[in-house]
Amino acid sequence: xxxxxxxxxxxxxxxxxxxxxxxxxxxxxxxxxxxxxxxxxxxxxxxxxxxxxxxxxxxxxxxxxxxxxxxxxxxxxxxxxxxxxxxxxxxxxxxxxxxxxxxxxxxxxxxxxxxxxxxxxxxxxxxxxxxxxxxxxxxxxxxxxxxxxxxxxxxxxxxxxxxxxxxxxxxxxxxxxxxxxxxxxxxxxxxxxxxxxxxxxxxxxxxxxxxxxxxxxxxxxxxxxxxxxxxxxxxxxx
Numbered sequence: 001x002x003x004x005x006x007x008x009x010x011x012x013x014x015x016x017x018x019x020x021x022x023x024x025x026x027x028x029x030x031x032x033x034x035x036x037x038x039x040x041x042x043x044x045x046x047x048x049x050x051x052x053x054x055x056x057x058x059x060x061x062x063x064x065x066x067x068x069x070x071x072x073x074x075x076x077x078x079x080x081x082x083x084x085x086x087x088x089x090x091x092x093x094x095x096x097x098x099x100x101x102x103x104x105x106x107x108x109x110x111x112x113x114x115x116x117x118x119x120x121x122x123x124x125x126x127x128x129x130x131x132x133x134x135x136x137x138x139x140x141x142x143x144x145x146x147x148x149x150x151x152x153x154x155x156x157x158x159x160x161x162x163x164x165x166x167x168x169x170x171x172x173x174x175x176x177x178x179x180x181x182x183x184x185x186x187x188x189x190x191x192x193x194x195x196x197x198x199x200x201x202x203x204x205x206x207x208x209x210x211x212x213x214x215x216x217x218x219x220x221x222x223x224x225x226x227x228x229x230x231x232x233x234x235x236x237x238x
Contacts, residue, residue: 003054003069011049011068014090015078021147028095030149033080033088035060040159046092051075053086080151093149096165098178101138104165106182108205110137113164114175116221117144117212124148125156127210132160140175140207141168142218172220179207188217188225197229 004012017023018031029048032041035058041047042065049066052058053075060067070078075086096104105112113131118124124146131139141148148161169175179186184207187200209225211217217225 001067001069003071004051004074005071007074011051011090012070012074012078015051015088018090019078019080019151021150024093024147024149028093029090030093030154031078031080031088031151032091032154033151034085034155035087037154037159038087038089040162041089041091044094044162046094046162047089048092049090051078051088051090053084056086058087081155094162094166096138096167098167101140101165101167102178102182105138105184107137108183109203110182110205112136112179112182112184112205112207113139114179114207114209114221115139115141115145115148116209116217117142117215118210119146120213121146121150121152122156123213125153125158128153128157128164129160131208132157132163136164136208138165138167140178141166142172142175143168143170172218172224176220176224185227186221186225188221188228189230190216190222190228191230191233193228193230195227195229196232200227200229 015031018029024030032038038047038050042060047065049068052067052069054069054071113136115124128139147153184205186207186209188209189211209217209221
């Protein structure tokens, strides 16, 4: 196995580039750091290259994937966490066409998450992980939402992006058309809703719409929802 010792190395330069969204979008790649995330990327067949800090001793299935070592001083420059485990992977972003996405969520009881221009990476990642844990089949990400492949989202989502089907919609019209064809009942989220989430009907195929942190759902989604729900909170809490 080769050891990367120079900043001129192609893999090192690519890892540096992938810290920026414009390169992630251009290349269709992102960085997954930590042994658990790398293992999941390998199992999904999406890990293109695994980079190990020199001296890493973990055992990983290496079939079909390029593995390289990197000197500690170089690895510290590409690591995206303060206390790195010494392992990361360059991972291919899953690509879902509209047709493939609709097939993945078409089951009568399949549930879909809709991210309507969410911005905070921690919020996005946690919501994705929660949807995965709740058995959601897929997720529509609206244009204007934060980058779901940013380092903070990847860490917060904890591998869930490798299990959920994902479609990036250009506008509300496209998203609503997909959800209508898929037969989903739309549940919106707003503090003004009259129904607490615990009283809502979550059965069958639904699409849960989570709006922007500051502005909530778009007007188009508000007009289209069948039900809106809220999380009851004390009136002094913002």
